[in-house]
Amino acid sequence: MTSELADRLALSDLVAQYAIAVDRRDEPDLAALFTADAQLVQPAGLVRRGKEPVLSGAEAIAAGVLGAVAHLHSTRHVVNQQIVDAAGDSARGEVYCEAHHVYAAEGGHRDYVVAIRYLDEYRREADAWRIARRELFVDFTYDRGVDLLG
Numbered sequence: 001m002t003s004e005l006a007d008r009l010a011l012s013d014l015v016a017q018y019a020i021a022v023d024r025r026d027e028p029d030l031a032a033l034f035t036a037d038a039q040l041v042q043p044a045g046l047v048r049r050g051k052e053p054v055l056s057g058a059e060a061i062a063a064g065v066l067g068a069v070a071h072l073h074s075t076r077h078v079v080n081q082q083i084v085d086a087a088g089d090s091a092r093g094e095v096y097c098e099a100h101h102v103y104a105a106e107g108g109h110r111d112y113v114v115a116i117r118y119l120d121e122y123r124r125e126a127d128a129w130r131i132a133r134r135e136l137f138v139d140f141t142y143d144r145g146v147d148l149l150g
């Protein structure tokens with residue numbers, strides 16, 4: 001396998017691991033996906049009152065992301081596509097994702113769906129690729145009733 005192909009697969013796995021760590025509420029695994037000096041830039045409209053739109057540092061990012069979804073019944077982040085431009089030990093990417101946010105409502109549950117794009121910067125560290133900067137953009141949202149099975 002060429003090094004370019006191996007890097008693309010590793011970066012694809014990295015963004016999938018982010019989605020899984022958020023959905024499983026796994027703070028240590030989520031923090032491990034970021035560089036120590038990473039930044040997460042969130043749109044002001046998604047940030048709760050009193051919180052900062054830019055989170056800095058792997059642990060702060062993990063705590064902030066999981067804190068933002070803690071009130072929900074569940075989430076499901078579906079990564080749709082990713083494009084990557086890699087050069088040496090750094091890369092840039094754009095990731096499309098459909099983020100489902102299931103919450104309790106009168107008479108059942110609803111799903112607040114957010115169509116998002118991440119503009120990412122990645123850095124290869126000694127043992128793996130990590131996210132060095134992630135900026136989140138919201139393209140559109142919708143809300144619908146859902147039935148929970150099981």
